[in-house]
Amino acid sequence: MHASVSNAVPSAERAAEAARNAKDSRDDRIFGWVLKGCALIVLLALVGAAGSTLWLGSDAFHTFGFGFLTSATWDPSNDQYGALVPIMGTIGTAFIALLFAVPVSFGIALFLTEIAPQWLRGPVSSAIELLAGIPSIIYGMWGLFIFAPFVAEHIKPWLMNNFSADPPDGQVSWLVTHVPAIGKFFASEYPFFGAGVLTAGLVLAVMIIPFISSVMREVFQTVPTRLKESAYALGSSTWEVVWDIVVPYTRTAVIGGVFLGLGRALGETMAVAFVLGNTFKFSLSFLETSSSIASTIANQFGEAQGLQRSALMALAFLLFVVTFIVLLIARLMLRRMAVKEGK
Amino acid sequence: MGAAQATDITGAGSSFVYPVLSKWSAKYAEATGNKLNYQSVGSGAGIAQIKEGTIDFGASDAPMSGEDLAKFGLGQFPSVVGGIVPVVNLQGVQAGQLKLTGAVLADIYLGKIAKWDDPAITALNPGLKIPSNKITVVHRSDGSGTSFNFTNYLSKVSPEWASKVKFGTAVEWPAGVGGKGNEGVSQYVRQIPGSIGYVEYAYAKKNSISFAQMQNAAGKWVQPNADTFGAAAGTADWASAKDFNVIMTNAPGEQAWPITATTWIIMYKKSKNPSHSKVAFDFFKWSLEKGQSDAASLDYVALPTTLVQKIEAYWASDLGNK
Numbered sequence: 001m002h003a004s005v006s007n008a009v010p011s012a013e014r015a016a017e018a019a020r021n022a023k024d025s026r027d028d029r030i031f032g033w034v035l036k037g038c039a040l041i042v043l044l045a046l047v048g049a050a051g052s053t054l055w056l057g058s059d060a061f062h063t064f065g066f067g068f069l070t071s072a073t074w075d076p077s078n079d080q081y082g083a084l085v086p087i088m089g090t091i092g093t094a095f096i097a098l099l100f101a102v103p104v105s106f107g108i109a110l111f112l113t114e115i116a117p118q119w120l121r122g123p124v125s126s127a128i129e130l131l132a133g134i135p136s137i138i139y140g141m142w143g144l145f146i147f148a149p150f151v152a153e154h155i156k157p158w159l160m161n162n163f164s165a166d167p168p169d170g171q172v173s174w175l176v177t178h179v180p181a182i183g184k185f186f187a188s189e190y191p192f193f194g195a196g197v198l199t200a201g202l203v204l205a206v207m208i209i210p211f212i213s214s215v216m217r218e219v220f221q222t223v224p225t226r227l228k229e230s231a232y233a234l235g236s237s238t239w240e241v242v243w244d245i246v247v248p249y250t251r252t253a254v255i256g257g258v259f260l261g262l263g264r265a266l267g268e269t270m271a272v273a274f275v276l277g278n279t280f281k282f283s284l285s286f287l288e289t290s291s292s293i294a295s296t297i298a299n300q301f302g303e304a305q306g307l308q309r310s311a312l313m314a315l316a317f318l319l320f321v322v323t324f325i326v327l328l329i330a331r332l333m334l335r336r337m338a339v340k341e342g343k
Numbered sequence: 344m345g346a347a348q349a350t351d352i353t354g355a356g357s358s359f360v361y362p363v364l365s366k367w368s369a370k371y372a373e374a375t376g377n378k379l380n381y382q383s384v385g386s387g388a389g390i391a392q393i394k395e396g397t398i399d400f401g402a403s404d405a406p407m408s409g410e411d412l413a414k415f416g417l418g419q420f421p422s423v424v425g426g427i428v429p430v431v432n433l434q435g436v437q438a439g440q441l442k443l444t445g446a447v448l449a450d451i452y453l454g455k456i457a458k459w460d461d462p463a464i465t466a467l468n469p470g471l472k473i474p475s476n477k478i479t480v481v482h483r484s485d486g487s488g489t490s491f492n493f494t495n496y497l498s499k500v501s502p503e504w505a506s507k508v509k510f511g512t513a514v515e516w517p518a519g520v521g522g523k524g525n526e527g528v529s530q531y532v533r534q535i536p537g538s539i540g541y542v543e544y545a546y547a548k549k550n551s552i553s554f555a556q557m558q559n560a561a562g563k564w565v566q567p568n569a570d571t572f573g574a575a576a577g578t579a580d581w582a583s584a585k586d587f588n589v590i591m592t593n594a595p596g597e598q599a600w601p602i603t604a605t606t607w608i609i610m611y612k613k614s615k616n617p618s619h620s621k622v623a624f625d626f627f628k629w630s631l632e633k634g635q636s637d638a639a640s641l642d643y644v645a646l647p648t649t650l651v652q653k654i655e656a657y658w659a660s661d662l663g664n665k
Contacts, residue, residue: 073515074515075514075515076486076511076512076513076514076515077494077508077509077510077511077513077514077515078509078515080515144527144530145530148534149534152534152535190479190520190535192479192535192536192537193479193520193531193534193535194534195520195531273484273523274523274527277520277521278484278520278521278522278523279516279519279520279521280515289520289521291484295484298485299484299485299486299513299521299523300485300486300513301385301486302384302385302386302387302388302485302486303385303386303387303388303485303486303487303488303512303513304387304486304513305387305390305391308513309387
């Protein structure tokens, strides 16, 4: 566009314009650098945080080697540490949280974008956003004082009576005698105690529903009305429109939202520390107490010294690794989907 | 001291003393204008910070060893006494009714005694109707001075505990579930029928959970209260200990509550900041001598006068506060 400067223009003006152009492009360059800097800060912070946890945890990794990942011992008085139980607890609680949060969030988002009457959308949407703003310690307290006793009284006895090999009512159900190993997943040493992997997972589900559902709602709104209207015009039901038009159109973003919630569930600390029971015994059961990586660090960091401190740092590094692997899986899933769709 | 200019001193460490330190510092600020800023970050963090010299004093529920003190040029002294009590959730059993010995308590925490109607327990409690519930052990999940003193007591009264589990701010618990903080433990005990836990006395009282009475080292049955906590502090063997390095669990006194604890204040022998140190000494002198009623209102017990004199002598001889 600068080429349009004609010869008729006096040279002084031309010089001024050239100077302005030079200044503009310099400003653009500086602006570009600033933006690059901002992005680099994020990268640096991430690499720095992962690197420093690895560095501070190197003592534990050296001492225990690969056994750190496979050992279920956590014994501060004899300085023996293994990360197996916290890793399992972290993944188990996050898995349960997703299991409940994803379908519910999907329902909420669809209701708000497709079915709810106009006047209801605003209030419900703000309520969900408010839920996202509640500090996690509040969820922890709610879990400890109200939800864990509820689980102990109503949910856990029912699950144990139906699925465990050692039910409180003494009658082993048909399912348990005929499906091998199912009892393993529903065993509990303390049948009258509400805290455990399932309880923590459910509390986490409540915590991540607002995140997932508000992302889903946003992206569902981006589906062009003419696509939906066309489908309706062809005689589709609401369900068919949702499943064949809305979901395929927004799939990538929906999965992005799910992983945002998963990230939060993996790293959640306070709420989990209150309702997980904080034990280091290896178990496959959803009803048993356990520990998560984040809650173990929060519990023990204040008083830890020496090798214990290093082991906690090593745990922190493993949380990075777990999160990274999960994100990697998400990426691969998205890529495979893209390939399938022929993109 | 009446300093013309107010000085702000900083400390960090144990959460066990936080309530009484904050009360003391408010009263002290009123009296002198000097402010105390205390961060309740945990004993380990308190020790780390005083070693690095970023604070004027540290506070720890476990004493530092003589070697460590010498290595970093530090000294330590006890500040205030509190009691740790076993709490139970047993239908029909009121506060202070259930009797437990240290050995039985250790066996419960080892998971060896698994039911409340075990002969070891009923033999101690003739005439008390104890339900036949399964015992659920509750312990602290976070590293804490409360756990340190509790496990220290168990390792003094049970050889098996001493060899298997040992003691520390966090240990590998042989049985049970972990609640976060005193709050978490008291909630779990209230929620689980047949559970047993241990909390600071103030928590048991505030939440009206039944506590047990204990048999002390002298063989006497004692209830937890200010008198028995004070008796433990008075009869612990301070005389032969260097740098007050005595953990006063299982104290020998006739009236001594067996699981009594203190928090050590850790300061530099030669402070990098003498004017701050001076104020810190003045603050602790004021709190040891005049802060007793404030401590009592929070269910702590002030140190016995003889011990206070010993501490002040130690300041003069070892910490250069003449």
